[in-house]
Amino acid sequence: MMLMIPGPTPVPEPVLLALAKHPIGHRSGDFASIMADVTSGLKWLHQTQHDVLILTASGTGAMEAGIINFLSPGDRVLVGSNGKFGERWAEVCDAYGLNTERVSAEWGKPLDPEQFRTLLEADTAKQIKAVIITHSETSTGVLNDLETINRYVKAHGALILVDAVTSLGAANVPVDAWALDVVASGSQKGYMLPPGLGFVSVSPKAWQAYATAKLPRYYLDLGKYRKDAAKNTTPFTPPVNMFFALQVALKLMQAEGLEPIFARHQRQMNATRAVMRSLGLPLYAADGAASPAITAVAPAGVDSEQIRSVMKKRFDIILAGGQDQLKGKIFRVGHLGFVSDRDILTAISALEAALQDLGYDGFTPGAGVSAAAQALTAA
Numbered sequence: 001m002m003l004m005i006p007g008p009t010p011v012p013e014p015v016l017l018a019l020a021k022h023p024i025g026h027r028s029g030d031f032a033s034i035m036a037d038v039t040s041g042l043k044w045l046h047q048t049q050h051d052v053l054i055l056t057a058s059g060t061g062a063m064e065a066g067i068i069n070f071l072s073p074g075d076r077v078l079v080g081s082n083g084k085f086g087e088r089w090a091e092v093c094d095a096y097g098l099n100t101e102r103v104s105a106e107w108g109k110p111l112d113p114e115q116f117r118t119l120l121e122a123d124t125a126k127q128i129k130a131v132i133i134t135h136s137e138t139s140t141g142v143l144n145d146l147e148t149i150n151r152y153v154k155a156h157g158a159l160i161l162v163d164a165v166t167s168l169g170a171a172n173v174p175v176d177a178w179a180l181d182v183v184a185s186g187s188q189k190g191y192m193l194p195p196g197l198g199f200v201s202v203s204p205k206a207w208q209a210y211a212t213a214k215l216p217r218y219y220l221d222l223g224k225y226r227k228d229a230a231k232n233t234t235p236f237t238p239p240v241n242m243f244f245a246l247q248v249a250l251k252l253m254q255a256e257g258l259e260p261i262f263a264r265h266q267r268q269m270n271a272t273r274a275v276m277r278s279l280g281l282p283l284y285a286a287d288g289a290a291s292p293a294i295t296a297v298a299p300a301g302v303d304s305e306q307i308r309s310v311m312k313k314r315f316d317i318i319l320a321g322g323q324d325q326l327k328g329k330i331f332r333v334g335h336l337g338f339v340s341d342r343d344i345l346t347a348i349s350a351l352e353a354a355l356q357d358l359g360y361d362g363f364t365p366g367a368g369v370s371a372a373a374q375a376l377t378a379a
């Protein structure tokens with residue numbers, strides 16, 4: 001089976017083997033040395049000197065931790081909403097009784113930084129406590145302009161909370177250089193790991209907010225994780241085998257290097273987009289606003305669910321469909337984490353065969369493979 005979805009993503013063999021080891025006690029010296037090693041690897045990945053905490057949770061748990069540790073009931077927050085995951089942030093805020101203000105854009109379009117600027121500049125009373133952004137909006141394949149929005153947030157002084165679940169490990173997310181206060185991610189995306197761990201980076205400014213934040217918290221109280229991380233342990237029993245695997249995955253990432261990892265994602269995004277153009281399949285996100293982790297395609301003249309079905313049945317290649325309002329309207333190709341150029345070429349040849357199978361005649365057979373080969377060589 002070949003997973004070309006935006007999580008869970010493919011897992012390298014050395015990582016899988018680490019999962020097969022016998023568990024060890026989490027209060028042992030052996031665990032402490034793993035904890036120390038993965039913590040330093042996570043800081044490298046986040047480009048930060050500050051805290052990166054590890055939770056037994058999926059990405060949404062890391063997002064929820066980001067809300068409940070730094071905010072209080074009734075706090076006014078601006079939430080960027082241009083897809084399912086931006087909307088999820090807003091739902092978490094609503095669930096905790098925040099004064100949630102959605103800053104929306106049409107699905108498939110990026111958030112408009114100027115809308116944030118206008119609202120932030122008008123807020124001279126400094127009632128906005130946080131601006132909450134999904135960097136790579138997985139449901140539409142759009143990469144939001146976090147850097148520009150963050151500049152306006154910095155001028156205002158509010159916290160910036162970021163869902164980097166499908167941008168960390170795929171695109172540049174320099175936590176310290178951009179002074180991002182809270183960055184949430186999850187193991188089954190760019191980390192080349194199975195699902196099960198959530199990660200949250202926390203800035204010194206966010207810790208100041210933590211001291212006075214009043215939302216209830218217990219299992220996801222990040223203060224506990226910080227205190228224990230200082231002693232190379234965790235407050236509750238962690239999935240120790242996932243820590244073995246995390247250690248191996250971070251070593252693989254470090255061996256490749258951050259810039260080459262970003263360049264690989266960029267190259268595979270460019271190739272996948274070139275392919276869709278050559279096949280006459282419209283891209284859902286515009287050039288310049290496309291996520292390096294995932295390409296969303298809105299086909300006309302051929303049904304996206306049928307494409308997915310043939311890809312699965314004939315080739316055992318799994319593509320993602322549309323979510324919510326996009327169900328049946330788009331298919332999505334994940335190129336996130338442990339994906340090689342060979343995987344892209346394989347998926348594209350299979351896609352061409354599936355299109356022929358379905359009687360779609362909007363392309364010249366071979367055009368997609370040729371476009372992919374060219375784009376993968378060009379960079």
Ligand SMILES: *Cc1c(COP(=O)(O)O)cnc(C)c1O
Nearest residue numbers: 058059060085138163165166186
């Ligand atoms: C996958 C994903 C999440 C987290 O989803 P979980 O199922 O909770 O791991 C959050 N945000 C984005 C953008 C995602 O792609």
